Amino acid sequence: MRLSRYFLPVLKETPGEARIASHRLMLRAGMIRQASAGIYSWLPLGFRVLRRIEQIVHEEQQRAGHIPMLMPTVQPADLWRESGRYDDYGEEMLRITDRHGRDMLYGPTNEELITDIFRAHISSYRDLPLTLYHIQWKFRDEVRPRFGVMRGREFYMKDGYTFDLTRDAALHAYNRHLVSYLRSYERMGLQAIPMRAASGPIGGDDTHEFLVLAETGESAVFYDSAVTDIRLGARALAYDDAAACRAVAEEFTRLYARTDETHDEAKFLEIPEARRRVARGIEVGQIFYFGTKYSEPMGAMVVNAQGERVPVHMGSHGIGVSRLVGAIIEASHDDRGIVWPEGVTPFHCGIVNLKQGNAGADAACEALYAALTGAGLEPLYDDRAERAGAKFATMDLIGLPWRITVGPRGLKAGVVELTCRRTGESEEMSPEAAVSRVAGRYGGTAGG
RNA sequence: CGGGGCGUAGCGCAGUCUGGCAGCGCGACGGUUUUGGGAACCGUAGGUCGCAAGUUCAAAUCUUGCCGUCCCGACCA
Numbered sequence: 001m002r003l004s005r006y007f008l009p010v011l012k013e014t015p016g017e018a019r020i021a022s023h024r025l026m027l028r029a030g031m032i033r034q035a036s037a038g039i040y041s042w043l044p045l046g047f048r049v050l051r052r053i054e055q056i057v058h059e060e061q062q063r064a065g066h067i068p069m070l071m072p073t074v075q076p077a078d079l080w081r082e083s084g085r086y087d088d089y090g091e092e093m094l095r096i097t098d099r100h101g102r103d104m105l106y107g108p109t110n111e112e113l114i115t116d117i118f119r120a121h122i123s124s125y126r127d128l129p130l131t132l133y134h135i136q137w138k139f140r141d142e143v144r145p146r147f148g149v150m151r152g153r154e155f156y157m158k159d160g161y162t163f164d165l166t167r168d169a170a171l172h173a174y175n176r177h178l179v180s181y182l183r184s185y186e187r188m189g190l191q192a193i194p195m196r197a198a199s200g201p202i203g204g205d206d207t208h209e210f211l212v213l214a215e216t217g218e219s220a221v222f223y224d225s226a227v228t229d230i231r232l233g234a235r236a237l238a239y240d241d242a243a244a245c246r247a248v249a250e251e252f253t254r255l256y257a258r259t260d261e262t263h264d265e266a267k268f269l270e271i272p273e274a275r276r277r278v279a280r281g282i283e284v285g286q287i288f289y290f291g292t293k294y295s296e297p298m299g300a301m302v303v304n305a306q307g308e309r310v311p312v313h314m315g316s317h318g319i320g321v322s323r324l325v326g327a328i329i330e331a332s333h334d335d336r337g338i339v340w341p342e343g344v345t346p347f348h349c350g351i352v353n354l355k356q357g358n359a360g361a362d363a364a365c366e367a368l369y370a371a372l373t374g375a376g377l378e379p380l381y382d383d384r385a386e387r388a389g390a391k392f393a394t395m396d397l398i399g400l401p402w403r404i405t406v407g408p409r410g411l412k413a414g415v416v417e418l419t420c421r422r423t424g425e426s427e428e429m430s431p432e433a434a435v436s437r438v439a440g441r442y443g444g445t446a447g448g
Numbered sequence: 449c450g451g452g453g454c455g456u457a458g459c460g461c462a463g464u465c466u467g468g469c470a471g472c473g474c475g476a477c478g479g480u481u482u483u484g485g486g487a488a489c490c491g492u493a494g495g496u497c498g499c500a501a502g503u504u505c506a507a508a509u510c511u512u513g514c515c516g517u518c519c520c521g522a523c524c525a
Contacts, residue, residue: 009458011458011459011475012459013460013473013474014459015460016454016459016518017519019518027459036516036517037516037517037518091449092524108525109525140524140525143449144519144523144524146519150525151524151525157525209525218524218525283525284525285525286525320525323525354484355484386486387482387483387484387485388483388485389487390485390486390487391485391486392485393485394486396485410484
């Protein structure tokens with residue numbers, strides 16, 4: 001993409017309403033524009049990041065054997081009356097009446113819809129297990145939206161629903177989700193710690209929240225510092241192997257890590273003092289096993305091998321896709337701007353032409369652009385007639401992990417400059433070497 | 449939902465107390481000179497002063513009502 005033809009409305013000054021780094025930086029980098037309290041338009045740069053996170057979630061869900069689909073945002077109230085949640089959900093649910101006077105609602109979640117789909121089409125244990133998921137916009141009419149996309153009213157979320165014959169099978173689904181979530185977050189360059197949590201209004205027997213440590217987090221968290229040393233890394237994952245999934249889940253949840261809702265001071269004090277940590281975290285996902293809470297009242301039954309009609313065991317599992325954009329920035333920025341992890345960056349590499357209009361610099365930049373594109377990467381070429389300082393400031397603000405700087409001075413010596421956004425380190429090298437270095441950073445995962 | 453702010457150009461704000469030409473900085477646009485970390489100068493455009501009613505010769509400014517938005521608390525992915 002050439003910046004001169006792109007839409008990147010960056011701001012030099014910080015809009016007054018933004019209190020935390022991610023909100024401030026998303027506004028300044030031209031990623032979002034507020035439409036109403038807690039409701040945002042995603043401008044092109046923000047949209048790219050949102051899509052990359054969504055893509056990682058899709059890939060990891062499907063790797064775990066989960067099946068994508070799409071349910072509507074507007075739902076009929078009747079289904080919610082059936083589950084008993086139409087009244088329970090209260091003022092957070094946006095209620096709508098259509099032209100025929102029917103009660104509708106903008107979905108805050110999708111248990112009712114998915115259960116309705118399940119009961120209409122599934123009747124035998126032979127069709128289980130089944131995991132369906134979708135990524136869709138949701139709406140919760142928060143009393144006080146804040147922190148930009150981290151606590152919006154409209155938000156984009158992956159929610160998955162598991163259907164199993166037995167509790168044991170449902171717990172395998174729970175562990176499988178835990179592992180797939182860990183893998184998704186690691187690909188996004190994030191550490192999200194699974195913590196035992198309260199179940200809240202969705203209801204359930206077992207639940208973990210995934211928290212990203214950040215000073216601006218909404219939850220107080222208490223944990224054993226050793227949990228932050230655990231990584232999934234490149235290990236092979238056998239999602240169909242219940243014992244293997246349980247082993248990984250146990251490895252990540254064995255040590256003490258809880259939010260304030262379930263914090264147990266006595267157990268916390270059993271941790272060696274040097275490893276006790278009290279901090280704050282941003283919730284970026286949650287997994288629930290809730291048994292037959294919805295299947296019983298809504299009649300989602302299957303016939304088991306003994307010929308008996310039994311309610312299915314269900315679980316639901318969510319990842320806050322739009323919230324992750326903010327959470328990643330909270331976890332990865334500096335005083336100059338955003339520092340994107342390579343896994344979610346909106347563009348793989350920036351090209352800064354220090355002397356736009358200089359034939360040699362222009363040609364070198366075009367050649368770099370073609371070479372990077374040819375290597376399967378998406379570069380952002382700053383071809384504006386701006387001064388160097390302005391171009392650097394823009395690149396730093398939008399946080400691309402790599403920047404190739406091209407100027408007549410370096411070209412005389414046959415070199416360009418490759419700069420790492422995170423460390424600030426620069427190195428001079430031939431344009432070809434710069435391309436292969438950047439391409440090497442993204443390996444086979446480039447594109448998308 | 450309780451309490452408190454704020455609403456004036458795309459962004460940041462002054463002007464409101466004490467009614468009297470709608471301003472400043474940044475940004476945008478044009479020009480000249482510049483050009484390796486947010487350049488300088490000259491010029492130009494851009495405003496239903498949140499909305500409505502009221503008071504007044506005269507309202508951004510005073511009064512009333514409404515709307516929007518932000519912050520603290522409670523609540524919540």
